Amino acid sequence: MPHAAKAPFDPHDPLGLDDLLTAEDRAVRETVRGWAADRVLPHVAGWYERGELPEVRELARELGSIGALGMQLDGYGCAGASAVQYGLACLELEAADSGIRSLVSVQGSLAMYAVHRFGSDAQKERWLPSMAAGEVIGCFGLTEPDHGSDPAGMRTRAVRDGSDWVLDGRKMWITNGSVAGVAVVWAATEEGVRGFVVPTDAPGFSAPEIRHKWSLRASVTSELVLDGVRLPADAVLPEVTGLRGPLSCLNHARYGIVWGAMGAARSSFEAALAYAGEREQFGRPIGGFQLTQAKLADMAVELHKGILLAHHLGQRMDAGTLRPEQVSFGKLNNVREAIEICRTARTILGANGISLEYPVMRHATNLESVLTYEGTVEMHQLVLGKALTGIDAFRG
CATH class of the missing domain: 1.10.540.10 (Acyl-CoA dehydrogenase/oxidase, N-terminal domain)
Structure with missing residues (x-):
């Protein structure tokens, strides 16, 4: 043949x-x-x-x-x-x-x-x-100043007043908050956690922008303040009660991060690969030295393993067989490896690695936020630990 x-x-x-x-x-x-x-x-x-x-x-x-x-x-x-x-x-x-x-x-x-x-x-x-169409920007209010990894402890409350709902509380670290026309806000109610569709021009709603960030600087990040926001009965999302609602949304977003982190890693790897071929020391390109080649080889291995993992999870999502624990597997591995790729790329670029003329330090600092949001390293380790052992260690 x-x-x-x-x-x-x-x-x-x-x-x-x-x-x-x-x-x-x-x-x-x-x-x-x-x-x-x-x-x-x-x-x-x-x-x-x-x-x-x-x-x-x-x-x-x-x-x-x-x-x-x-x-x-x-x-x-x-x-x-x-x-x-x-x-x-x-x-x-x-x-x-x-x-x-x-x-x-x-x-x-x-x-x-x-x-x-x-x-x-x-x-x-x-x-x-x-x-x-991008004519209305949305945001998603779950994380609070005192409750990130444990959303069950949220303090934002929604109470009935006649046929209306009245929302009070604060949400923190909300991407798009200050430019959003609509916010999906999760609040504790008498029957459990409920989601509310909140027009951001509702009286009592405000979204002050968070400044002085050293990560995700090219992004709008805000606090959401709900001070007696009155909503009609039909503002509540009718098809879900409890944390299953926001957690399923987070699982969908985490899947995108599994891929996205590899984009930041790829950009940093390609910058390092190009630089290694151009930068000369001791009379030759630094890409000709064994230690630099070892770094490039290790970066390439982790980058493309991560992309292969992301593709596998994507096929499982398309087939309807993707489990949340598998998304945790991908998010934990790919973001962690992407940060390491960025840090290694920075060493190849030397002092130029900290310059915004190159993308490496920008990606590295951004990924510090990506490492935390949509579930910290520790949370995904515990998700996998529970899946592996059958023992829930979140509150142990």
Whole structure:
């Protein structure tokens, strides 16, 4: 039987993972990569340095025009893309900057996903088409100043007043909060945790922006303050009660992070690989020294193992067989390895590694936030520990 001709070794795809992708997968990837190259990469270092995302509403509309917002959802103007295609989009967005991927993740995997899965027909018709188009930005209020990893202890309360609901409380570290037109807010009620669709122009709602960040600087991060926010009865998400609601949304967003972290890692690896071929010391490119080659080899191994893992989880999500513990596996591994790749890339770039002329330090500092949000290292270790042993150690 004749053998197919072997393709030449590709330093940017050493395992030939592109062979796993369909033509449609590649088209989605190239669309998002091209948009990021045109609209984000020329500006993001300046945005990061100034600690702002000045064109966020325009960027959201553009992301909507290429089908990147709520792209895994069906109907209501959403693209109905596969999980793998959504993951590829997250990878390309985070290769530009984690803040841009966070904008898309919170819009689609948290706010839109919550309304799409748990909302009423009226809520879906009102909000999802404009959110898919990027005309309305959404945010997701779960984390509180005193309750992050343990959302069951949330202090935000919703009480009935006649046929209305009245919400009081605070949410913290909310991406998109200050620019959102709608917030999905989770609050404790007499019957358990409920989700509420809150127009941000409701009296008593405010979203002061959080400043002085050294991570995710090209991203809008806010506090949500709910001071007697009165909502009609139909503001509550009718199809879920309890923490199952917000946790299922978080699981969807974590899946995107599994891919996105590899985008930041890829950007840092490629910067280091190019630099190693150009930078000369002792009369030769530093890429010719054994220690540098060892670093590049280790980085490539972890990068492409992580992408392979992400693709495997995407196929399981598309097949309907993906478990939350498997998402924890991916989030724990890929973010942790992505940070290590960034740190190793920084050593190859030497002093230039801390300059915003290169993406490495920006990715490294962004990933410190990605490591924490959507479940800390410790939380995902305990999720896996419980799955492996059958013993719940969260409160032990």
